[in-house]
Amino acid sequence: MDLNIKDYIYEKLLPKVEKPGRYIGTEWNSVHKDPKNINIRFAFCFPDSYEVGMSHLGMKILYHLLNDQSDIYCERVFAPWPDMEKVMREEGIKLFALESRDYIKNFDFVGFTLQYEMSYTNIINMLDLADIPKLSSQRGEGDPFVVAGGPCAYNPEPLAEIVDFFMLGEGEEQMPEVMEVYRQWKSQGLKREELLDMVSKIPGVYVPAFYDVTYNPDNTIESIKPNRDGVPAKIKKRVVKDLNKAYFPDKVIVPYIDIVHDRIMLEIFRGCTRGCRFCQAGMIYRPVRERTLEELEAIAEKLIESSGYEEISLSSLSTGDYSKLNQLVEKLMSKYEKDRIGLSLPSLRIDSVSLKLLQDVQKVRKSGLTFAPEAGTQRLRDVINKNVTEEDLINSVGAAFDSGYSGVKLYFMIGLPTETMEDVEGIADLGNKVLDRYYRVPKGQRGKGINVTISTSCFVPKPFTPFQWEPQDTIESMREKQKHLQQLLRRKGLTYNWHDPELSYLEAVFARGDRRLSKVLIRAWELGCKFDSWDQYFNYEAWLKAFEDCGIDPDFYTIRRRDLEEVLPWNHIDVGVTKKYLRSEYKKALKGETTRDCRIACTGCGINLLQEGGVCK
Amino acid sequence: MINMRLKFIKGPETKYISHLDLMRTFQRALRRAHVPIHYTEGFNPHPSLSFASALGIGVTSIGEYLDIVLDEDMSEKDLMGKLNESLPQGLKIVDAVVLRDRAKSAMALVTDARYSIELIFKDLIDAEKMIADFMVQNSIVVPKEQPKKNFETTDVDIRPMIRVINVLHQENLNVTLDCIVACGSKANLKPHLLLEALRKFMGDIFEIKEIRRVELYANIDHELVPLSLVDRK
Known part of the structure; x- marks a missing residue:
């Protein structure tokens, strides 16, 4: 059959894959343009599956922002x-963009969003599938610019040899500026x-090739300095000052196949004031900025x-902290109940007040509620500044059980700084107390079929948190x-x-890694690592072999305590x-001293000095 | 409440959408079009819409059917116009009819489906003769996968499920077949299985260019009637 490549992909490749719906590209509200009238082709790449990537709010915003x-x-x-991937490689088909099915190697930009460290090998794999040189230094005139942004870009170094430039912070204003310069x-x-x-x-733009890193004999970094004039010694993240004036699309792509979050995501505010010391999101997304009720109603x-x-x-990061949550919920419910539009409130701290709200919202289902005490004892919760007491928790689950809930999930971390076996036993103790409260x-x-699920994840110390100097717990100890x-x-x-x-161990390597790790990523990919x-x-x-082949000891990045200097x-x-x-938060943590929610009064984190006239709300 | 039957096209752009995903797609399109769809009563209300028959993945159609129930009056023309504006590329309503009271559902009515199948042969063949030889068999036994039994295969005789196969068109190596086969809850023959049987019979001498469903029928007094003509008000 005589088919061009686009038709060949559609007619010949898609019948061979398990979920062709991932690659169709003509979903409702997807944007299609005639490339003849286009100056800049931008491939917005999410280095994970369609179902995961399509659930990401940032991509929805920037997709329409650029296409506008x-x-x-x-x-x-x-x-x-x-x-x-297998059929693409067998048939010699390169990585294409969903809408046009054009090869992305011919685009102006190939932009990756960095949501979690363990997606990095997929970036290498996608560049390889696209037939784009993997190292920035290998790319020449005519190759696309490989760019990246997103929360992991705040420590861009493990990708420094791969990405041409990073965009740090919120993209709503910065992205158009970059496009204008490109024009x-x-x-x-x-x-x-x-x-x-x-x-x-x-x-907010960071070009890694314009900075030199030198090392001490003990492998720690001696200095990071610009290697030319006119580039900033420090790159400041970008922040949208007023969320109400920021771009927000009036439509979103409605996928055909079931994705992870298949619903409208109404972003009510950015940032978080709680100050949990383990939480990177709580630090990097500051300052808190709310959208007004009117704005949210209009967007909804x-x-x-x-979308339909x-x-x-x-x-948001903590839904209950929205200052007018009750009014918002009431407005949306009264407006849309007759249209049978449901409302969900994730990331809600459950207490008797929010439970009432939740019950108003979820008229029928009384299945599961999630709580995140994070640590098993009050001592350790004070260390991480998770201001939840055992009494709070028992009262909250009690209120839930009293009103008929019978499924409760409790989330904890193990391997937190200063943790002892006593703290670990505290997790079991809390679980038992919750179960006792049900009985x-x-x-x-009471609701039937009680199930208290206790989940523990492994703590990964992250950059820009008070625990950035702390060692990760060893694999043996966590096990x-x-x-x-x-x-x-x-x-x-x-x-x-x-x-x-093991996965958290590797995540810890790349979360706090330096640019010497770029070659490990490529080696791991060569050894078959992806997804x-x-x-x-x-x-x-395969990962351990990749480190060995590159002569890099991963323990250097994980279980080593960094000096404060x-x-x-x-x-x-x-x-x-x-x-x-x-530093001050770190020291307080080790003493078990808590820090108040900065909504009550400023705790001096410095975010209000990031830009002129910056304020926190 | 008003019962309506919609006839629609599922084009190449949506041929990879599964039955379940198509259901969700229509639900959302109906919302966008503000069609006053009726919701079922009970603990977990859902919109009243049901398809006549699931269409295989990769198969296009110009004769699909969807039954819906409306709470309020809406003219056929109005509904078609609004819904078509809200459907993605590759889905289009081509007919809407109001059904009489107590009409049977499309799903309960359907007995047969008509497919137009375009094949490309590797060599010139006498298609008419081959099909005639194929059809003259008393039984045509093929292994069939059973999704509910771990995809184990079982032997089925598909001959009773084939009503007609005609060579509609032949031009050099391209042959278009017009087939009517059983479709519905009593007996159901998927076109891919029919083609497997053909391949087994003729040898591996063709590739499939397109399978398109053309119409769905109800068997009314031994006559095949397109679903859009049954139980009209």
Whole structure:
């Protein structure tokens, strides 16, 4: 049959894969343009499956933001699932963008969003599938610019040899600035390096090749310095000052196939004031900025109208902290109940007040509620500044059980700084107390089929948190703690889930890694690593071999305690929260002293000094 | 409440969408079009819509059917216009009819389906003769996968499920077949299985260019009637 490549992919490749719906590209509200009228082709790449990537709010925003400019054509690219990759490689098909099915190697930009460290091998694999040189230094005139942003870009160093430039912080204002500079560069027909030079002048843009890193004899970093004039010594993240004036699309793509979060995500605010010391999101997304009720209502109306979705999820880091949550919920419910549009409230701290709210919202289902005490004892919860007491928890689950709930999930971390076996046993103790509280509800009144699920994840110290200097717990120690919990959590009605520590160990390497790790990523990819966050594809032995082949000891990044004066790999990045504040929080943590919610009164983290006239709300 | 039957096209753009995903796609399109769809009563209300028959993945159609129940009056023309504006590329309503009271559902009515199958042969063949030889067999036994039994295969005789196969068109190596086969809850023959049987009979001498469902029928007094003509008000 005589088919061009686009038709060949559609007619010949898709019948061979398990879920062709991932690669169709013509979903409702997807944007299609005639490439003839386009100046800038942008491949927005999410280095994971369609189902995961399509659930990501940032991509939805930036996709339409770019496409609203008539000379830009932004298309989506996800990591082809291994069955698709296999047929692509067999048939010599390169990585294409979903909308046009054009090869992304011919695009102007190939942009990756970095949501979690264990997606990095998929970036290498996607570049390989696209036939784009994997190292920035190998790319020449005519190759696309490989760019990246997202939360993991705040420590960009492990990808420093791969990505041409990073965009730090929120993209709503920065992205159009980069596009404008690119237009000028393109119209003047300048050399590749000149674009890098031009974008490095845009606040928040980081060009790794313009910085030199030197090392001490003990392998720690001696210095990170610009290697040319005119580039900033510190790169400051970008922040949208007023969320109400920021771009937000009035439509979202409605996928055909079932994705992870298949609903409208209404972003009610950014940032978090709680100050949990383990939480990177709580630090890097500061300052807190709320959308007004009016703005949220208007956005919700447009999105419902344009998508046909039957559910809205209020999205934020801590939904209960939205200052007018009750009013918002009431408004949305009264407006949309008759249209049978459901409301979901994830990331809600459950207490008696929010439980009432939740029950108003979920009229029927009384299945599961989730609580995140994070640590088993008050001492350790004070260390991590998770201001929840045992009394709070028992009161909250009690209120839930009293009103008929019978499924409760409790999330904890093991391997937190200063943790002892006593703290670990505290997890089991809390689980038992929660179960006891259920049995205190008289038999006729309580929900049937009690299930208290206790999940423990393995703590990964992250950059820009007070624990950035702390060692990670060893794999052996975390495994021993898990075994102990398995012994202690055998009572009927309790279920214990745990994560294998190996993946968290690797996550810890890349979270706080430096640019020497780029070659490990490529070596791991050569050894077959991809989709590492998917159990069925995670290959720990291959990873260990990759480190060995590169002569790098992963323990250097994980179980080593950093000196407070050490030059950390992200030393040249400024997220607003100051090192001084992080140090003070670290010291307080070790003493078990808590820090108040900064909504009550400022705790001096420094974020309000990031930009002129910056304020926190 | 008003019962309506919609006839629609599932084009190449949506041929990879599974039955379940198509259901969700229509639910959302109906919302966007503000069609006053009726919701079922009970603990977990859901919109009243049901398809006549699931279409295989990769198969296009110009004769699919969907039954819906409306709470309020809406003219056929109005409904078609609004819904078509809200459907993605590759889905289009081509007919809408109001059904009489107590009409049977499309799903309960359907007995047969008509497919147009375009094949490309590796060599010139006498298609008419081959099909005639194929059809003259008393039984045509092929192994069939059973999704509910771990995809184990069982032997089935598909001959009773084939009503007609005609060579509609032949031009050099391209042959288009017009087939009517059993479709529905009593007996159901998927076109891919029919083609497997053909391949087994003729040898591996063709590739499939396109399978398109053309119409769905109800058997009314031994006559095949397109579903859009049954139980009209």
